[in-house]
Amino acid sequence: MLSASDTQRFLRHLVLREVGAQGQQALLAARVVMVGAGGLGGPVIQYLAAAGVGRIDVVDNDRVDLTNLQRQVQFATADIGKLKAERAAELIRAINPNAVAKAFPEKLDDGNAVRLIAGADLVVDGVDDFETRFALNRASMAARVPLLSGAIGRFDGRISLFAPFDGDLPCLGCLMPESPPHAEVLNCAEEGVLGPVAGVVGTMLALEAVKLIVGIGRSLAGDLIIYDALDNVARRVRLPRDPQCAHCGKLDRA
Numbered sequence: 001m002l003s004a005s006d007t008q009r010f011l012r013h014l015v016l017r018e019v020g021a022q023g024q025q026a027l028l029a030a031r032v033v034m035v036g037a038g039g040l041g042g043p044v045i046q047y048l049a050a051a052g053v054g055r056i057d058v059v060d061n062d063r064v065d066l067t068n069l070q071r072q073v074q075f076a077t078a079d080i081g082k083l084k085a086e087r088a089a090e091l092i093r094a095i096n097p098n099a100v101a102k103a104f105p106e107k108l109d110d111g112n113a114v115r116l117i118a119g120a121d122l123v124v125d126g127v128d129d130f131e132t133r134f135a136l137n138r139a140s141m142a143a144r145v146p147l148l149s150g151a152i153g154r155f156d157g158r159i160s161l162f163a164p165f166d167g168d169l170p171c172l173g174c175l176m177p178e179s180p181p182h183a184e185v186l187n188c189a190e191e192g193v194l195g196p197v198a199g200v201v202g203t204m205l206a207l208e209a210v211k212l213i214v215g216i217g218r219s220l221a222g223d224l225i226i227y228d229a230l231d232n233v234a235r236r237v238r239l240p241r242d243p244q245c246a247h248c249g250k251l252d253r254a
């Protein structure tokens, strides 16, 4: 049963027939791990906190920098120098004091990734480097936690959901077999990004997370959404599994 206060707080969800009390209970019971509290993580943590997700863990070892404020609108000038994960956890608790928000100011790698995500309903990837992303892909398969992954650069964004253990579906490695050489891949710092692109793509990640937890809409698993900000259109394309994939080839599939 929802409390009287939660019935008011989530009223606009409760009146949606497709969500209702059952969907709201699923959100309240859910645990999501957000890896990266920057441009993509900002909208995700704020919308998930507002939607009533019961526990949100934020993994990020960065501190807020002046160059972040152009797109990471969850932070203010007074936050410069603060740990992003801790500031993000404060924001979550300020939005919904009933939410459990935990800050993990650590760099995610093969050594800690499984510990950080094990038992979660979903892990969201909002990181900006390939090493961390591949470590997350490995951990997501080992812990069997679906990986919702987003990336932005310049005027473009991409999002996909990887749950290869749930059938004949691709993993992140099927899309990008290995970390490209650094010379070929510029990160956000080097190539730039138009600020609101982070908001659009981060909000799409939040939307997919809520849909997945509530169990509505078409699953993004096995598909890739490519967002083009200059045309302001998104395309959805099929993402086949690579049978030769070195990352998920030996995975025990359901």
Ligand SMILES: [Zn+2]
Binding pocket: 170, 171, 172, 173, 174, 175, 242, 245, 246, 247, 248, 249
């Ligand atoms: Zn794969």
